[in-house]
Amino acid sequence: MGISSRFSFVSEGSLLIEIGNILDYEVSDRVQSLSLALKKLDILDITVSYGSLLIDFDPLKYNLDEFLLDVKNIFDVVMSTFSKREEDTIIRDVFVKFGGQYGPDLKYVAGFHNISEEEVIREFTSKIYKVFMLGFTPGFAYMGILSDRIATPRLSTPRLSVEAGSVGIAGNQTGIYPTRSPGGWQIIGRTEQAMFSPENEDPFFLKPSDYARFIRVDS
Amino acid sequence: MTANIEVLNAGFHSIIQGNQRIGFKSFGVPESGPVDPFTSTLANLLLENKPFDPLLEITQGSLEFMSHGDTYIAISGADLNAVLCRGEDFKKISVGTSIELRDGDRVKFNGSNNGFRCWCAFSGGIKVPSVLSSTSTLETSNLGGIFGRRLLKGDVFEIINNTQPGNKILLPLLNLDNDRAVCLRVTRGSQYDEFSKDDIEVFFQNSYRVLSNSNRIGIRLSCSEKETRPIKGFNILSDPSPLGAVQITTDGSPIILLQDRGTVGGYPKIATVIKADLIKVAQLKPNQLITFKLISVEDAIKEYYNILSLLAKSIIEINTGFIKDYIELSKKYNLAHFSLCTENFNFLIKR
Numbered sequence: 200m201g202i203s204s205r206f207s208f209v210s211e212g213s214l215l216i217e218i219g220n221i222l223d224y225e226v227s228d229r230v231q232s233l234s235l236a237l238k239k240l241d242i243l244d245i246t247v248s249y250g251s252l253l254i255d256f257d258p259l260k261y262n263l264d265e266f267l268l269d270v271k272n273i274f275d276v277v278m279s280t281f282s283k284r285e286e287d288t289i290i291r292d293v294f295v296k297f298g299g300q301y302g303p304d305l306k307y308v309a310g311f312h313n314i315s316e317e318e319v320i321r322e323f324t325s326k327i328y329k330v331f332m333l334g335f336t337p338g339f340a341y342m343g344i345l346s347d348r349i350a351t352p353r354l355s356t357p358r359l360s361v362e363a364g365s366v367g368i369a370g371n372q373t374g375i376y377p378t379r380s381p382g383g384w385q386i387i388g389r390t391e392q393a394m395f396s397p398e399n400e401d402p403f404f405l406k407p408s409d410y411a412r413f414i415r416v417d418s
Numbered sequence: 419m420t421a422n423i424e425v426l427n428a429g430f431h432s433i434i435q436g437n438q439r440i441g442f443k444s445f446g447v448p449e450s451g452p453v454d455p456f457t458s459t460l461a462n463l464l465l466e467n468k469p470f471d472p473l474l475e476i477t478q479g480s481l482e483f484m485s486h487g488d489t490y491i492a493i494s495g496a497d498l499n500a501v502l503c504r505g506e507d508f509k510k511i512s513v514g515t516s517i518e519l520r521d522g523d524r525v526k527f528n529g530s531n532n533g534f535r536c537w538c539a540f541s542g543g544i545k546v547p548s549v550l551s552s553t554s555t556l557e558t559s560n561l562g563g564i565f566g567r568r569l570l571k572g573d574v575f576e577i578i579n580n581t582q583p584g585n586k587i588l589l590p591l592l593n594l595d596n597d598r599a600v601c602l603r604v605t606r607g608s609q610y611d612e613f614s615k616d617d618i619e620v621f622f623q624n625s626y627r628v629l630s631n632s633n634r635i636g637i638r639l640s641c642s643e644k645e646t647r648p649i650k651g652f653n654i655l656s657d658p659s660p661l662g663a664v665q666i667t668t669d670g671s672p673i674i675l676l677q678d679r680g681t682v683g684g685y686p687k688i689a690t691v692i693k694a695d696l697i698k699v700a701q702l703k704p705n706q707l708i709t710f711k712l713i714s715v716e717d718a719i720k721e722y723y724n725i726l727s728l729l730a731k732s733i734i735e736i737n738t739g740f741i742k743d744y745i746e747l748s749k750k751y752n753l754a755h756f757s758l759c760t761e762n763f764n765f766l767i768k769r
Contacts, residue, residue: 209608210690211718213660220655234444246443246658248682253658255443258719259726333446334656334682337559341656378559397549397561403445 204274206267211258212243214270219250222343222371226250227331229281231408236277240269247407248332249341290327290410293375293390295366296418301389308351308368308385319387320415322349327410328373333403338377338395340405345371357383364390366413375405388413421487421519421577423540425569429480429527431633434544434563434575435537436472436553443681449661450554450562450677452537453634454700455693456729457495457592461539463733464492464516464588466581471543472553472563476536479529481569485519489577490541492516496533496594496701501526514588533594534703542578556678558635585736589744591728591751592697599625599707602674602695605715607663609654609686617649621688622710624648626672630704637674637699642707649688656684662691662699664710674699694721 205217216233219226227249234247243255256266297320298305309316328342335341350371358381361367365376367384376382377394394404405411425432435458438451452458452475459469474481479498493500493513500511503524511517511525513536519525527536546553546563555563564575610618624646626639641648648670659665663675665685674691675683676699689710691699702708713721728751734743 207608208605208715209687210605210660210662211693211715211722213690215608215658215660217657222655243440244443244449246681248657249655251657253443253660255440255660258722263715263719332656332682333444334658335446335680337442337445337447337556337561339446380558395559397559402550407444 204278206271208263209253212256214254214256214267215251216254216270216274217251222249222331224329224344227329228408229278232281233274233277234407236273237270240273246334248334288410289406290412291405292414293366293392293411294414294416295388295390296416297388299418301418302366302387304354304368304385305387308349308387311351312348314348319349322346323373323387324413324415327412330405330407330409330411331372332407333405336377336380337397338403338405339374340394340411341372341374342405342411343372345373347371351385353383354385357381361386362389364392364394366390419487419579421485421489421541421579422574423544423577424484424486425481425571425573426484426524427480427482427526428569428571428573429476429482430478432474432476432481432569433555433557433634434472434546434553434569435475435555436543436546436562437470437551438677439550439552439554439556439562442550443658446681447550447559447561448556448677448679448681450552450556450634452700453535453676454495454697456697456725457594457700458537459494459729460514460588460732461492461494461537462543464494464514464586465490465539465541465583467539467541467543471539472546473537473539473544474569476527476538478534479527482524482526484524485521486574487521487577487579489519489579490516490581490583491519491525491538492583493536493538494588495536497530498533498536499528499530500536500538501528514590516583516586533596533701535700540577540579541583542580545576545578558678586733587736589732589734589747589751591732591747592725594697594701596698596701596703596706599709600698600702601709601711602698603692603713603718603721604662604664604689604710605692605713605718607687607689608657608660610688612652612654612686613649613666613688618688620647620649621666622712625707625709628702628704628706628708632702632704634676634678636676636679637702639672639674639708641670651685653684654686656682659683659687660690662693662696663687664689664691692718692721694718694725697725
């Protein structure tokens with residue numbers, strides 16, 4: 200597929216690079232490879248999303264034109280040498296209790312597709328899911344891509360409070376709430392695995408470009 | 419010698435903020451830190467602290483605390499009418515000087531109509547551990563500060579208490595006065611080009627009102643007049659949200675995203691407030707009117723430079739050259755707050 204690109208300074212200290220406006224494995228792999236390569240620049244931070252990334256830099260350290268040139272050079276190298284990185288894929292197991300008090304929306308998801316709750320669980324746990332990005336709140340992993348057989352729109356009105364560890368569906372994405380927070384995703388289950396442990400040396404259970412495998416445990 | 423601060427009344431919103439949490443945005447962690455990263459540092463610098471040592475960010479006022487042990491404090495930002503209570507004595511605490519607190523002294527921020535936020539630094543900084551390389555509190559994830567939340571009545575925190583401030587005074591070179599209608603300068607946002615020309619025109623013509631449910635995540639706005647047409651946002655595939663981004667929700671309400679925002683979001687971002695104008699943003703009160711003005715990224719960088727250079731000149735040492743420096747700088751910058759400074763000056767002379 201063709202890779203488009205757009206570079207824009209969206210503030211005096213941030214450069215947005217858009218690679219693709221789509222939820223797609225290859226676009227995401229390219230964004231993540233680029234994000235790793237850009238770390239060799241003297242920059243402050245990088246925010247990674249599905250199809251774009253944002254570089255925060257110190258405007259006192261760079262001239263805008265020179266900075267853009269540096270970034271474009273790295274971009275060209277990454278895009279021309281890009282190959283799908285499968286050999287170093289990390290797959291994390293997430294143990295989930297589905298339905299009932301743990302997954303209050305499992306029934307709705309099943310009803311929405313006119314299948315049984317059991318089939319939703321079987322379908323959901325039959326694939327591994329790529330972590331496309333972490334965002335919205337610390338440690339919240341946006342994963343996919345869910346099969347159309349279980350993809351379900353968000354709740355029309357978000358819940359004021361969703362328990363930590365809740366596993367949700369929104370369209371063909373799935374995600375795990377790291378902390379109790381408001382949320383509009385369809386909650387089908389819950390895990391006891393901590394997603395975000397700030398006191399740990401390695402605080403994040405899932406990282407961009409990891410994969411997650413959901414494993415059913417008895418509720 | 420140790421000193422502890424006991425919170426007697428937490429007020430509207432008082433929270434510990436320190437350095438920005440840099441390097442974790444790809445894990446969903448925003449930078450946090452003071453809403454105004456310029457003015458806040460001045461409170462620390464008055465006490466010989468490092469610019470981003472942990473201090474209190476006080477919004478609106480009503481905070482009251484008591485010192486257990488002797489220490490020093492300094493306030494920068496809006497004048498929220500802080501008062502020092504020592505036994506039966508009351509004394510106003512001026513913004514921009516260091517003040518000695520003795521064991522048992524109480525400090526109360528009464529609030530004011532003229533500003534919304536101030537920063538109160540303590541000698542050596544507040545003693546809090548660093549979490550993900552920052553001391554700043556992020557309430558939405560219970561990170562940093564004490565217990566990862568705003569201060570509550572009864573909280574006690576420790577002061578490092580290892581600096582002996584010299585005679586330093588703050589010149590109000592950074593203008594915190596928000597006029598009736600505040601003009602925020604912006605650069606083009608991430609989805610600027612996806613809005614119609616007409617919508618962009620309307621966005622910059624409209625004036626907006628600050629809503630009371632604004633917080634450190636974002637300043638929520640509504641159109642100031644009922645008859646004006648709000649521009650409607652749309653859903654996008656979630657993408658990164660820069661600090662200061664102005665996002666337009668699908669119901670048409672703009673939100674200026676601040677230090678505790680979600681790092682990615684699914685609403686289009688029409689503009690980004692320039693860094694220099696975070697000084698004005700930090701003082702926005704509910705109901706205040708604001709407008710937006712588009713400038714170039716190059717001009718935004720110039721304004722950033724300008725603020726940093728004013729910041730560097732803002733603190734002067736009171737020594738033999740003081741009067742000369744003071745008069746020169748006052749003339750050069752046509753200081754609107756001259757009376758406030760005279761008050762500071764008199765206070766220091768008496769000390």
